[in-house]
Amino acid sequence: MTAVTNKPAKIYTAYFSPTGGTKKVALALTSALADTDRFTEIDLSLPVLAQYTFAADDIIVIAVPVFGGRVPAFALQQLTTLHGQNTSAIAIAAYGNRAYEDALLELSDSLTSQSFHVIAAAAILSEHSMLRSVAAGRPDADDLAQLTDFAKKISAKPLTDAPALTNIPGNRPYKDWQPMPVVPKVSDSCIRCGLCSATCPTQAIPSGQPHTTDPQKCILCLRCTVVCPKNARSLPQQAQAMICQKLESIKDIYKNNEFFY
Structure with missing residues (x-):
């Protein structure tokens, strides 16, 4: 397990993971960042959430699934319960093998608007929620090993005064997308x-x-x-x-x- 060398006050992970894949990604990365398994989980899929405020020397992993190349609007709404104070954040978009398009950029923009400092980001493969045979078994052992290596690279970065990321793919305005007009x-x-x-x-x-x-x-x-x-x-x-x-x-x-x- 990789310890964060910058010694954040606390480590958190927040995820919107209705079917479990995004949570698996978030926990894998957060576990690799922490020097123990004692980090705080925030499940953004709970219908009712408390308000959270994070300190400048905290670090948080925030993971969402990709719906049609975007962050689900409801997930963005849930993210408004998280309040940074120039808090270092790692943005994660989990997607099911098609494309993540504007989702990672949209997530990063949303976090920045809420006073988080996005020091790293990633687009990670996860089983497709609507057709589990697509990207089946992802994240797999190789994915988890890559997340551990990613944690090492993040650990070498300063938690404060790190330059803003400018290389996250995506477009503004974000793509237009509407969910299928069906229910289970x-x-x-x-x-x-x-x-x-x-x-x-x-x-x-x-x-x-x-x-x-x-x-x-x-x-x-x-x-x-x-x-x-x-x-x-x-x-x-x-x-x-x-x-x-x-x-x-x-x-x-x-x-x-x-x-x-």
């Missing part, structure tokens, strides 16, 4: 246990009616499909077929992670 369907296997409702980031699943979904609130993050003990929730068949067709050409491509520091 519910099969007869649903036992109405309420787990999907309790863990839905946007509270799109009513607590008294867990077999329904509010299309005005659902962001298609698919957390409900991975937490359901009966696998009763899934994308509609037509939407699944469209995604399969769209991603077929990149299914077996092994893309490389990208690091900026």
Whole structure:
């Protein structure tokens, strides 16, 4: 494990990870940065969040998934609960083999606007949330080793007075993107246990009616499909077929992670 040589006061990691892949990336990097496993986790997918303020000598890893080349709007909203004081931050965009486009730049811009100092950034491969056979098993052992090496490079940087990153790819204005106008369907296997409702980031699943979904609130993050003990929730068949067709050409491509520091 690599210790941060600049001795930050505290190390944090914050992640929006509805299906778990982004969390895996965030924890791997944060564990490599810390000299112990004692760092603070902030789960940005919780429906209700406290406000956090970080000191100038803290360091935080902030990881989000990529939705259509952008940071999910709801994740950006959740990020407003984090307040820096020229706090060193590492921006991570986790994506499922297609492209991260403007997401990493958008995340960095958002953090900068909230008084974080982005000293490093990375685009890391993770299983695609809508089609798990795409980038299956990512991040894998090689990815985790690369994150450890990335931590070593970050550890050699000053936590204060480091130059601002100018090499993060992306465009301003960011690309226009809208999610598919569908919500997960519910099969007869649903036992109405309420787990999907309790863990839905946007509270799109009513607590008294867990077999329904509010299309005005659902962001298609698919957390409900991975937490359901009966696998009763899934994308509609037509939407699944469209995604399969769209991603077929990149299914077996092994893309490389990208690091900026």
